[in-house]
Amino acid sequence: MDTVSDVPYIVEASGLTKEFKGFAAVKNVNLKIRRHTIHALIGPNGAGKTTCFNLITKFLEPTRGTIRLNGRDITRTLPADVARLGMVRSFQISATFPHLSVLENVRIALQRPLGNSFRFWQSETSLDALNDRAMELIADVDLTAYQDHLAVELPYGRKRALEIATTLALDPEMLLLDEPTSGMGREDIARTADLIKRVAQNRTILMVEHNLSVVADLSDMITVLARGEILTEGPYSDVSKNPQVVEAYMGTGHGAH
Numbered sequence: 578m579d580t581v582s583d584v585p586y587i588v589e590a591s592g593l594t595k596e597f598k599g600f601a602a603v604k605n606v607n608l609k610i611r612r613h614t615i616h617a618l619i620g621p622n623g624a625g626k627t628t629c630f631n632l633i634t635k636f637l638e639p640t641r642g643t644i645r646l647n648g649r650d651i652t653r654t655l656p657a658d659v660a661r662l663g664m665v666r667s668f669q670i671s672a673t674f675p676h677l678s679v680l681e682n683v684r685i686a687l688q689r690p691l692g693n694s695f696r697f698w699q700s701e702t703s704l705d706a707l708n709d710r711a712m713e714l715i716a717d718v719d720l721t722a723y724q725d726h727l728a729v730e731l732p733y734g735r736k737r738a739l740e741i742a743t744t745l746a747l748d749p750e751m752l753l754l755d756e757p758t759s760g761m762g763r764e765d766i767a768r769t770a771d772l773i774k775r776v777a778q779n780r781t782i783l784m785v786e787h788n789l790s791v792v793a794d795l796s797d798m799i800t801v802l803a804r805g806e807i808l809t810e811g812p813y814s815d816v817s818k819n820p821q822v823v824e825a826y827m828g829t830g831h832g833a834h
């Protein structure tokens with residue numbers, strides 16, 4: 578008998594359409610995300626990336642179409658329930674507590690109730706285990722030196738790393754990252770790209786990302802959207818050579834390189 582992990586695609590969206598007052602921001606998108614890959618959604622401004630991302634993470638209801646997670650229909654499932662099924666979106670910076678330390682933020686994230694997953698450190702006797710796991714996560718995102726700093730005091734790139742650590746605390750099978758390097762300088766971009774590679778080792782990642790060198794460096798598969806539809810799909814070496822992709826980017830003043 579097949580087990581869930583035998584299904585090659587963790588997410589399968591079919592015929593996904595979102596209309597806003599008759600305007601179709603996403604049109605009949607069929608998107609399959611292969612397990613244990615880094616999959617990027619790219620496209621020029623207004624292509625429908627954010628709408629698509631919000632549909633998959635269930636922050637928006639589709640007008641038409643279905644979404645499956647591990648073969649299960651989640652089209653009408655609430656985001657919190659989707660998180661319980663293992664698909665978690667990296668929270669915005671505001672979701673961390675600015676006046677608590679990095680360690681406190683990660684500890685709180687680890688104690689977040691998550692459906693029926695058993696969290697052994699919820700018992701008072703296992704605080705050491707909680708601390709150990711929190712410090713492990715902090716090390717994973719390279720924040721050990723900042724462990725006692727208040728979140729509000731962190732430099733921007735480190736705040737985003739904390740955000741990823743609090744998301745990883747839920748131990749998601751699939752992680753969705755919304756423009757993980759936006760607003761970052763070169764050094765933070767390189768550190769974040771390394772972090773994404775590391776956290777992708779035993780997970781599936783879907784990201785919307787504008788920085789094409791990050792996309793080229795990280796992605797196993799890229800879906801290019803334009804005017805709400807899939808223009809093409811494939812590894813970077815293929816999509817970057819596609820004349821339609823180059824034209825779609827040039828047409829909006831975004832270079833493809």
Ligand SMILES: Nc1ncnc2c1ncn2[C@@H]1O[C@H](COP(=O)(O)OP(=O)(O)OP(=O)(O)O)[C@@H](O)[C@H]1O
Pocket residue numbers: 597600601602620621622623624625626627628629
């Ligand atoms: N809530 C909404 N109401 C009406 N139109 C919307 C809404 N959200 C998005 N749109 C429109 O849908 C289209 C796609 O928007 P979307 O934000 O998904 O694109 P994007 O590819 O993420 O663009 P960007 O790179 O600029 O963030 C745009 O024309 C946008 O104006």
